Amino acid sequence: MTKITHLEPVSGLSWSVFRGERAEVMRCLGEEHADEIHSFRHLPGGSWEAQVRRADGVAADRLDAVIASTRALLPLESQELAWIAEGAGIPEREIWARNLRGDLGRDGTGCSDMAFVTGSGAVMGHNEDGDGELHEKIRLVTLDIEGDPALTAVWYPGMLPSNAFVTTEAGLTFGMDHVPVVTACTAGAGRHLVARHAQRQVTGDAARATLSEVPCAGGFAFDVADAAGRVDLIENAAGRVEAASGRHRHTNHLRLLDGTRDGLAVPEDDPWLRESRSRLRALEAACATPADAEDVFAALRAPGVLGRSEDLWTSVTAVVETAADEVLVQGSGPRWRGRLSAFARGERVQL
Numbered sequence: 001m002t003k004i005t006h007l008e009p010v011s012g013l014s015w016s017v018f019r020g021e022r023a024e025v026m027r028c029l030g031e032e033h034a035d036e037i038h039s040f041r042h043l044p045g046g047s048w049e050a051q052v053r054r055a056d057g058v059a060a061d062r063l064d065a066v067i068a069s070t071r072a073l074l075p076l077e078s079q080e081l082a083w084i085a086e087g088a089g090i091p092e093r094e095i096w097a098r099n100l101r102g103d104l105g106r107d108g109t110g111c112s113d114m115a116f117v118t119g120s121g122a123v124m125g126h127n128e129d130g131d132g133e134l135h136e137k138i139r140l141v142t143l144d145i146e147g148d149p150a151l152t153a154v155w156y157p158g159m160l161p162s163n164a165f166v167t168t169e170a171g172l173t174f175g176m177d178h179v180p181v182v183t184a185c186t187a188g189a190g191r192h193l194v195a196r197h198a199q200r201q202v203t204g205d206a207a208r209a210t211l212s213e214v215p216c217a218g219g220f221a222f223d224v225a226d227a228a229g230r231v232d233l234i235e236n237a238a239g240r241v242e243a244a245s246g247r248h249r250h251t252n253h254l255r256l257l258d259g260t261r262d263g264l265a266v267p268e269d270d271p272w273l274r275e276s277r278s279r280l281r282a283l284e285a286a287c288a289t290p291a292d293a294e295d296v297f298a299a300l301r302a303p304g305v306l307g308r309s310e311d312l313w314t315s316v317t318a319v320v321e322t323a324a325d326e327v328l329v330q331g332s333g334p335r336w337r338g339r340l341s342a343f344a345r346g347e348r349v350q351l
Contacts, residue, residue: 002018002025003019004016004017007346010140010336011329011330011332011335011336012331013138013140013331014140015140015141015142015348017141017144018141018142018144018145019145021146022145022146023083026087029087029141029161030090032087034087034089037088038089040137041094041158048094051097051101052094054104055096055100055104056097062184063096065186066103066184066189067100069187069188070189070193070217073214074193076197077193077197080160084160095158098159099190099193100190100192100218102178102218102219103191103216103218105182106182109275110129110130111127111130111176111178111251112250113223113251114250114290114296115175115223115225115248115249115296116231116248118321120229121229121322121323122226122227122229122230122322122323123225123292123322124173124231124319125175125299125317125319126164126165126316127317128314129312129314129315131313132312134315135315135332136332138156138164138316140155142345143161148200149168149169149200150169150344150345151166151169151199152166152168152344152345153199161196162192162195162199163176163191166199167320169345170203171204171228172225172227173226174224176220176222176223177220177221177250178219178220179254180273181218181263182263182264182265183263184217185215185238187217188216188218189215191218194214194215195211197210198210203226204224208224212236215238215241216237217239219237219238219254221235221252221255226322233245235256235257237257238263239263244256249283250280251276251279251280253266253276253277279304282305283299283304285304286305287299292321293328296319297319300314316331320340321340325340326338326339326340327339338351
């Protein structure tokens with residue numbers, strides 16, 4: 001039987017904790033937040049409606065192909081998505097359309113990451129940027145599923161908890177940045193489900209192997225930090241993968257993969273590409289040589305990096321410092337500082 005706990009909010013972010021067997025946890029996740037999912041689903045002129053219309057129209061063949069490929073490559077994560085839909089009372093195809101939004105072609109811009117290695121650990125920060133219509137719906141959820149490391153995720157109701165900022169009991173922290181691809185790889189898996197599979201792993205090496213070996217239909221830049229003090233950037237886009245270790249910054253354009261190759265090229269006059277490059281320059285200018293989590297947090301909240309528009313709203317800033325076992329979180333309220341290991345387990349321990 002699933003145990004559900006509602007913790008005191010963190011910086012304005014509601015927090016729900018689910019502990020139990022996999023199927024029941026995922027069904028309960030959908031059922032417990034069904035009202036929030038439905039309110040967004042029925043928002044007049046909202047992105048959910050647009051994505052479903054697209055999935056039933058011009059992108060129908062691609063959607064069917066990516067669903068089939070994802071189910072073949074990642075059957076457990078595909079089933080988790082189906083359980084969320086069942087619990088929320090949403091047609092499963094709609095949940096797929098929502099979660100494959102970035103696997104069917106261009107999907108806007110958003111999110112900034114910054115990471116580096118210290119003498120004794122790793123520091124990684126993530127800005128979760130998205131549509132302004134969503135920023136009040138984002139929350140924290142903890143999934144403590146039997147057989148998996150517990151994890152806490154910044155969650156969009158209706159999504160698989162995996163596509164924003166995630167930190168796990170295994171000492172792993174992930175930030176995901178959208179990178180656009182012109183043509184999806186229909187033999188790949190949905191990027192949210194690739195992320196979820198990696199986040200279930202018990203070691204950094206296993207997580208990195210997943211992100212390098214399972215192709216994304218669309219594109220994500222995965223920022224990965226672990227308790228051993230390693231940080232990696234892995235770009236997995238339209239079936240192509242490139243990785244690098246060490247200090248890095250990333251926004252929403254390819255930095256490792258060759259964007260001129262088929263399926264990855266975005267026109268130079270693309271407004272979202274210009275915005276992403278401008279945000280990266282602002283992130284670099286805000287802090288050239290970060291020393292700790294405070295430096296990374298300040299850089300992510302700097303002018304030109306922090307988003308405050310209908311098209312690009314920074315809903316959450318989260319920074320971890322593994323050596324100090326600390327996490328910094330800011331949503332709509334004042335910044336919160338907590339114990340990272342407890343946060344990942346779904347325990348609210350403020351420092």
